[in-house]
Amino acid sequence: MGKVACVMVVMEYLKISGQLLNAKIKGGGVNKCHIMQPSHLRFTIHGLWPANKSSSSSLNCMGDAFNVNEMDDALKKDLLSSWWDWKDGNHVEFWQREYDKHGKCSDNVFPKSKYFRKTLATYRDFDIAQILQKANIVPQPLQPKMSLYKLYSIDQITKAIESETGGHSVNIRCYQQEQKKSKKSKKGSNLLIFLAQVALCYDESGNNRIDCDPGQTTSCKFNGGDPETAPSIAHIKLW
Structure with a gap:
């Protein structure tokens, strides 16, 4: 009988990830959605992810x-107010996936219900949507061509958040979508980059920002360019 080797993953810090609540699904299906207006800008919880310095996250622990x-x-009522599966509406299954994939890796510090309470507490530390609105970074309706969008650099977005959250660096995730070109459109890139997710990091206690x-800011490059100068659209889009 073969031997099974178990590896103990050491949690060194926590990452709270908020995803942009970005569409009301009408009749189901990703392509049937209503784009929300700026007054509806809101981030909901994606998850609280234990991690260590050697990898971005700890996954599927015992x-x-x-x-x-x-x-x-x-x-449960608290979770339903802030932690939604807005794509499929299976909120409890979403919590289960996040706990089984990530939460168990912090079980020695935040077992079961404590993990969910700590997630809510860190999520409520900062209102990311309000911070972005304060910096005049707001969502926009879909436009027929890219030149009609107001663009925000990755640097603008991260600095706006970091200025209100203690100066510590954050991670963002973007969603990329190729925009269809008309026959009359000029040559050039038509790649749209949407802000999709913001993550803040805490020490292993979950009490102190770090x-x-x-390197964990992802999918935010534009035409292979530097993400610091990449144009990004703070527009709400289902991803």
């Missing part, structure tokens, strides 16, 4: 599986 019946009604790894 531990007890998620059980929604172990949550009290007050906690710098995120700048």
Whole structure:
């Protein structure tokens, strides 16, 4: 009988990730959505991810599986106010996936319900949508051509957030979409880059902000260029 080697992953810090609530699905399907206006700009929870310096996150650790019946009604109500599966509407399954994939890796510090309460607490530390609106970074309706968009650089977005969250670096994730060209359109890139997700990092206690790894900002390059100068659109888009 073969031997099974188990590796203990050491949690060194936590990353709270908020995703941009960006579409109301009408009748189901990714392509049937209503783009929200700026007054609806909001980030909801994607997850709280234990991580260490050698990798961006710790995944699928050993531990007890998620059980929604172990949550009290007050906690479930709190989660439903901020942690949504806005794509499919399967909120409890979303919590389960996040806990089984990430949460178990912090089980020695935040077992079960404590993990979800810590997630809510760190999420509520900062209102990212309000911070962006304060910096006049707001969503826009879909436009027929790229030249009609107001563009925001990655640097603008990150500096706006970092100026309000203690100066520590953050991670952002972008969604890229190729825009269809008309026959009359000029040559050039028609790649649209949408802001999709913002992550803040904390120490292993979950109480103190720290710098995120700048290498974890993803999908925000424009034509292979430097992400620091890449034009990005703070427009709400389902991804």
